Amino acid sequence: MSSRAFALDRSALAPSGVRGSVRSLLALLVAMLLALPVLLVATAQPASAAITTIAFEAPGTTGVQLGNLASRTQGKPVATSGIGPYTVRGTDSRTELPYEFVTDSDYGGLSEWTMPGWAREGLERESLSTYFISQTGQTYDGRTGVLWLASQIECTRNNLTTGVETYCSTFGPDVWTEPFDAQVGQAVSFDWAAHAVIDDYEIYAFLVRVDGEGYGTEADHTLLAYGRGTAQGWTTTSLDVPADGTYRFRFVNGSYDRSGGWALGSDMYLDAAVKVGLANPIAFDGLPDRIVGAAPFDVAATAPGGPVSFASGTPGVCTVSGTTVTLTGTTGICSVVANQPGDGVDYVAAETVTRSFRVLSEPTAPINAGLPYITGTVAEGETVTAHPGTWTDGGSPITGTAFQWVSTVDGVSTPLEGETAETCFLVASPGSELTVTVTQTNAAGSSSASSAALSGYTCAQPAAPQWANGGLGPVELGVPVEVTFTATGVLAPTYELVAGELPEGLEFDPATGIVSGTPTQPGPYEFTLRATNAAGTDDLVVSGVVGVAPGAVTGGPDAFVVGQPAGGSVSASGVPAPTYAVTAGALPPGVTLDPVTGAFLGSPTTPGTYSFTITASNGFGEPTSIELTGTVAPAPSPSVSASASPSISTTSPSPSTSPTAGDLSNTGVSPAVPALVAVLLLVVGALGLMAQRRRSALR
Incomplete structure (x- = not known):
């Protein structure tokens, strides 16, 4: 590039042009510097920090069939614990995650009579007769302009529709808000109250993702709140927005047939102001039990929206002034209620938090006030975690916490050996119910409580595979074969053929581990099967011969x-x-x-x-x-000539019997003997003559 590209144009530097340009540039820089703090502050705040009040549309006046949306009203098992208020825990049918709610109704029969249907959630059933009503601008418990939803219903008269005793739940009417925009970091806050008329109340509240003016689908519903019980004074519920979007808030009135007598109905009240703003959770730790006569003590809690206020929910047992709790001298349950109304600008009202403890005449062993529970993904190969639940300390500090996982099959419970940690590695076990028992100990003694069950699982330590069998056994040409190869291991291993070949005519199914078929070719074979799980692998070499049975001998x-x-x-x-x-x-x-x-x-x-x-x-x-x-056969008989021994007579022959020269048959000597003697004499003579000549030569 030519250096002329960077040369100054001197004609542009006239005095008036320079001053004007500099002044404009300086003014622009000053404006930018002044605006910078404002820009920084603006970017530090959420896009929609200010509280927004959302109006309700006209409420419905008919019943509502929630179906799958009533995910905590499917007749599943639940467990109730506590000292009042009580905690009910179960498994949500939509998410398959544990849930819990706090209620004034003792569904566990811990302090009064009990009903078999309380061991399960309610079950939504059809109604034989119904009465639904909704009105706005009502007054209830010191508040005016509230929305009233009411129902009186008779449900179908069968508490055994699923084969086990469950009690009826029905829903309606419901009410929706107008659409509104919300973001992550915000919360929806609303105040509500309820009381039983014929039977207990049961509510669902949803945040529904919508497109414009629509009302969404079942999949667009996110459960914000659920509860049931006998009576609930004004309380604030505040739940976080799960994702940026446009939403409607939907509140569904309902009633639970706690008595099991098919007639039910309740009244619900909603404050007309549903608000959206920054989330404002209260952090309020649990309170230990105390002994009658204990000195007053202070409580503390925090919330982003500002100072937390406290009140007594049981003034006959304890009173609250500011942050100080004073016992009245009466044994029972003391409940301290914490609220934070928000700041009126950015933070919505916080969800009401209640902490309860026992006032005792003397120390006792710890008492469970909220059952142990299990969290984590419930699937084979996953690790879940046990939580102790809520306990009161009996007026003496808790010094020990122990866990024991338990498997129950056909009503027989067995503590799992070695499974005493907070975590459990899940293994499928059809027919088994898995629970965790938590034992808390203090100076006064120990007590235990168990969680709700996970069906179809047990605990085990991960273990690499090990083959349980070693071969095909005798494999005969033309004879069908079916052998199942299995390997132990936690988790159950998968199978594959990794080397060699099966005998002709046989096949391996990796899903079942079965080798099957009919051999078509005799001779030796060798192949390798591999079992694999997350903990390792194991190879099995299988060898042998495809045989043919013996033929005729x-x-x-x-x-x-x-x-x-x-x-x-x-x-x-x-x-x-x-x-x-x-x-x-x-x-x-x-x-x-x-x-x-x-x-x-x-x-x-x-x-x-x-x-x-x-x-x-x-x-x-x-x-x-x-x-x-x-x-x-016996050995052959020996030959006579071959076996006779020669015999030589020593008697002098008589002249009359002397043999002639040509006849030696009577001498007793074989005719060949003299000839043999003559030959020997000739040889000896010849040897002697040769020796004499050698001596002469040497002289």
Whole structure:
């Protein structure tokens, strides 16, 4: 690039032009600097920090069928604990996550009579007769301009519709707000109250994602609040917005047939102002039990929206002035209620928080005020965590907390050995109910409480696979095979064929571990199966032979003769080659059978008859046999000339019997002897002559 590109244009630097340009530039810089703090403050605040009040649309006047949206009214098991107020815990049917709510109704029968249906959630049923009403601008419990929703219903008269006793729940009317925009970090806050008329109240409150003026679908509903009980004074509920979007708030009135008598109905009240603003949760720790006569004490809680106020929910047992709690000298339950109304600008009113403790005449063992519960993803291979729940300390500090996971099958509960940690590695176990028992201990003693059950699971420590079997067993040509290979392990392992080949005609199913089929080719085989889980792998080498059963045994021994080597053999076809054994009778004495070749070895020692059976076998099919009989022949008789010993007479012959020169038959000497003697004499003479000549030569 030419340096001229950076040269100044001197014609642009006239005095008036320079001053004007500089003044404009300085003014712009000053304006930017002044605006910077404002920009920084603005970016530090949420986009919609200010509180927004959302108006209700006209309420409905008919019943409502919630179906799956009534996710805590599906007749599932629940567990109730506490000292009043009480805590009810169960599993939400939409999310499959644990839930709990606090109520004034003792659904566990902990302090009064009990009903079998209380062990389960309510169950939404059809109504035989209904009465629904809604009115605005009502006055209730010191508030004016509130919305009133009421119902009186008779539900279908069958508490055993699912085979177990569950009590009826019905819903309606409901009311919706106008659409509003909300963001993460904000909360929806509303005040409500309720009381039973014929039976307990039951409410659902939803945040519904909508598109413009619509009302969303079932999938667009997020549960904000749920509760049921006998009476609830004005209380604030505040729940966080799950995601940025446009929403409506929906409140559903309902009633629960606590008495199990099919007639139910309740009244609900809503403050007309539903507000959206910054979330404002109260942090308020639990309070320990105290002994009658204990000195006054202070409580503390915090909330982003400002100072927290306290009140007594049980003035007969305790009073509250400012932050100081004073016991009245009466035993019972003291409940301290914490509220924070928001700041009126950014933060909405906080959800009401109540903490209760016992006032005792003397220390006791800890008492459970909220059952232990389990959190985490409930699926095989996942680790869940046990929480102790809520306990009162009995007026003496809790010194120990113990966990024990328990499996219950067919009503028999068994503590799981070694499973005493807060966590549990889940393993599928059909028919098993898994709970955790928590034991709390103080100076006065110990007490225990158990969580709600997880169905179909147990606890186990992760373990690498180990094969439980080693081979196919006998595999015979043309004979169907079905062998299941299994490996232990936590979790249950998966299977695969990683090396070698199965015998022709057989197949491996990795889903079941089964090898099956009909072998079509004899001979050896070898293959490797692998079992794998998260904890490791294990390989199993499987080898063997596809066999063919022995054919007919043929052959036999040669003729047995005493003293002569045995001969002959037996044979039979088959894979692998059969071996041979005498299975009946006996071989002739001195004779043996080679089990590999089938040959007869040795020499018979005794003449006579024989009878024996030889069987061929190779581990496949049925053995085959042959029966052999015969006679062992005696040794051959010896020849006379060959066995006679020569005899020489020592008696002098009589002249009358002297032999002639040509006849030596009567001398008792063989005619060949003299000739042999003559030959020997000639040889000796010749040798002597040769020796004499050698000596002469040496001289």
